Amino acid sequence: MYAYFIDDWVYNKHHRKLDRLDLLLTQKGISGRKIKLARLNDLSASIRDCASSGIKTFVSVGNDTTASRVLNSILSIKDKIGEDFSFVFGVVPIGEPNMIAKVFGYQNIQESSESLARHRTEKIDLGLLNGRHYFVTSTIFPRKCSFGFKSYTISSLYSDHHISVCNSNIYNEKKIINTQKFNIRDGILEAVIAHNLPTSFVNKIRGKKANNNYIPESIFPIKVIYIKSKEKTVSVNSDAEKHFTIPIKVEVKQKFLEVVIGNNFYGHTKY
């Protein structure tokens, strides 16, 4: 049994894709319960209802923010219910950004529906912020933050660097400094300080701004880390935008989430 959590804006902006998805799911025989994620809807109540009905596969239809919202709601219910509640998580990518679907190994509606029908699953690591917010891909922190470990701190000498804690590779894998990193199933997160490529002379003359292609420069494998900043509260991008008070504890939950994987699953890919 499947439950599809469809974000509100998908109905308004992507109704054709939604019709196509409906058709694909019916053809493959995996049509299930559809829940609309409106602002006033009680998501937790819907998930409890699905769980009590015996639904084991929860699918988020939308972008990374949708997936993060659905996943965190399911996991908070799982925390309350306990080990009796097991589920498999999947994503149907509609809209941008959709890094989570890429990590799971599917990039469009067709691929995700095929993967859901095949129902091949793997357990992956999850990152956890301050013991309450889970993330699949990475958390990007404000530029003035520093990494705090038990006995040492790491800070960037420049203010324009990209500071993140990654579970999967969010950077361009071809230019990555360290090729064996960013395994989503190794029980380790990577604290990364990346720098932006300087704008070429020709682009400067043309008035083009620097692109957002960051290259990892410093990589620290971690299990627990504290993020420090001079500000009391910071806004982070952790699959979805969230606000946290400083210091932020980031830890890894090894093989915590069972997901439906596609052919290009990141856990199988060696960069």
Add this chain to the structure above:
Amino acid sequence: MSMFDSKDEKGGDRGFEMKQGEAETVIGASVKVDGDFTSNGNVLVQGILNGSLKTKGNLRVDEGAKIKADVQAANASVSGEIEGNVTIKDNLDLGSSAKIAGDIITKVLSIEPGAVLNGHCLVSASQEQEIPEPSKIQKPRPVDDKE
């Protein structure tokens, strides 16, 4: 053959070599580390480190890196600056741009022309022989008055 073996294909000793992709921890050129840095894997230092550095794996200090710390590692290849004592279990390679201000304890040491070393150097086949314990002071026996 592993990249960290000290012998080449012909069986000759070629020293220690660590490629960029093999490092587990990378301290980049624009990063500063303050405190007692510890690691279990290979470490590549290109930036600044103040405090102490301990790793069970191998260490590579690139040109431009500045370390003000006591350093401990299994193998090390140094092309940057280190201000502190360096204790290496097996091989220590000093490149032509290496500058070390401190004492060195290692099993095998190779120094390229141009490297600067200010400090004592102890190269010994076994670690036990390197730091001999001071012999115990024998207290004079108290003289017996009856004798």
